[in-house]
Amino acid sequence: MMKAVVIQQYGNSDVLEEMEISKLAPEENQVLVEVYATSINPIDWKVREGYLKDMIPFEFPITLGWDVAGKIVAKGNGVTDYQVGDEVFARPATTNRGTYAEYTLVDEALLAKKPTNLTFEEATSIPLAGLTAWQSLIDVAKLKAGEKVLIQAGAGGVGSLAIQIAKHIGAYVATTASEANENYVKELGADQFINYRTENFENKIDDFDVVFDTMGGEILDRGMKVLKPGGRIVTIAGQPNKELAKQYQVEAYSYWLEPSGKQLDELADLLSKGIIKPQVGHTFPFSAAGIKEAHDLSATHHAKGKIAIKMK
Numbered sequence: 001m002m003k004a005v006v007i008q009q010y011g012n013s014d015v016l017e018e019m020e021i022s023k024l025a026p027e028e029n030q031v032l033v034e035v036y037a038t039s040i041n042p043i044d045w046k047v048r049e050g051y052l053k054d055m056i057p058f059e060f061p062i063t064l065g066w067d068v069a070g071k072i073v074a075k076g077n078g079v080t081d082y083q084v085g086d087e088v089f090a091r092p093a094t095t096n097r098g099t100y101a102e103y104t105l106v107d108e109a110l111l112a113k114k115p116t117n118l119t120f121e122e123a124t125s126i127p128l129a130g131l132t133a134w135q136s137l138i139d140v141a142k143l144k145a146g147e148k149v150l151i152q153a154g155a156g157g158v159g160s161l162a163i164q165i166a167k168h169i170g171a172y173v174a175t176t177a178s179e180a181n182e183n184y185v186k187e188l189g190a191d192q193f194i195n196y197r198t199e200n201f202e203n204k205i206d207d208f209d210v211v212f213d214t215m216g217g218e219i220l221d222r223g224m225k226v227l228k229p230g231g232r233i234v235t236i237a238g239q240p241n242k243e244l245a246k247q248y249q250v251e252a253y254s255y256w257l258e259p260s261g262k263q264l265d266e267l268a269d270l271l272s273k274g275i276i277k278p279q280v281g282h283t284f285p286f287s288a289a290g291i292k293e294a295h296d297l298s299a300t301h302h303a304k305g306k307i308a309i310k311m312k
């Protein structure tokens with residue numbers, strides 16, 4: 001048995017509770033990871049609230065959490081590239097046996113070795129948000145050196161990594177945040193800061209090649225206005241209005257990340273060289289109370305960088 005923080009019904013953060021649940025054995029091509037740290041993503045509280053129950057129909061109890069950094073303690077048949085004792089990180093498969101637990105199962109294909117220069121809290125802050133930023137900018141938007149990209153919510157979990165990835169590619173980066181985060185996003189490498197509280201970004205920039213939308217709704221619609229004809233907008237927070245995209249002559253995509261150990265390994269390389277720096281803005285302890293506080297912070301939409309949960 002092992003300790004986990006689970007939900008047995010949908011609801012506000014009071015439904016998070018500690019529970020002893022079974023410790024699963026790794027199946028073929030899987031490893032069992034002792035969780036040293038996990039992180040909070042908005043999907044965690046969206047699942048907890050029940051907003052995604054049709055899309056992701058999990059059975060209760062649900063162990064939330066889809067980021068892990070830790071040590072391999074057992075491996076199933078067929079695992080060749082990893083050994084017991086390896087320090088790893090991953091965005092595991094989307095199951096109801098997530099990472100708010102002392103141990104979690106991860107498919108070998110989703111694993112990467114943890115960069116040695118990162119703490120476990122730093123490492124766990126990368127997989128879900130980092131892969132989302134990486135795939136959105138590189139695989140979907142096909143951002144190239146010299147292009148101009150607008151990154152919405154540059155001070156957030158995904159945005160703070162997206163700024164660094166876009167700068168690494170060699171793009172010009174404009175980003176939105178509140179005034180409190182102006183210096184923060186500039187330190188991350190942003191060339192242009194737009195205070196969304198006092199300015200409409202579409203009045204500040206024009207003729208951009210790419211918009212990375214992390215906000216959805218009317219912000220997603222307005223994002224199309226800053227693109228040049230043929231520009232690309234990728235949203236991870238809704239569905240783009242196809243009619244509007246046609247009107248502005250832009251390509252519009254909605255994207256949901258694909259966990260990938262191979263791409264995480266590419267990110268690990270940049271992290272180990274210090275080209276991308278993890279952005280842990282907040283850390284909470286592994287308990288129902290700690291995770292409740294972390295969910296409530298995430299749900300304000302004003303967390304800075306990533307939120308980590310420290311187990312060890």
Ligand SMILES: NC(=O)c1ccc[n+]([C@@H]2O[C@H](COP(=O)([O-])OP(=O)(O)OC[C@H]3O[C@@H](n4cnc5c(N)ncnc54)[C@H](OP(=O)(O)O)[C@@H]3O)[C@@H](O)[C@H]2O)c1
Pocket residue numbers: 041042043128129132152153154155156157158159176177178179180181196214215235236237255256257298301302303304305
């Ligand atoms: N489709 C996928 O695969 C996928 C993957 C990851 C995340 N997501 C989604 O993407 C969204 C962002 O995730 P996240 O982890 O980055 O969220 P987050 O860390 O909670 O984002 C918080 C940030 O948003 C900023 N913000 C709030 N309102 C803003 C506005 N009007 N304009 C610009 N910035 C604003 C805040 O900056 P200030 O404090 O300065 O206001 C804060 O830094 C969530 O909806 C999440 O569910 C989707």
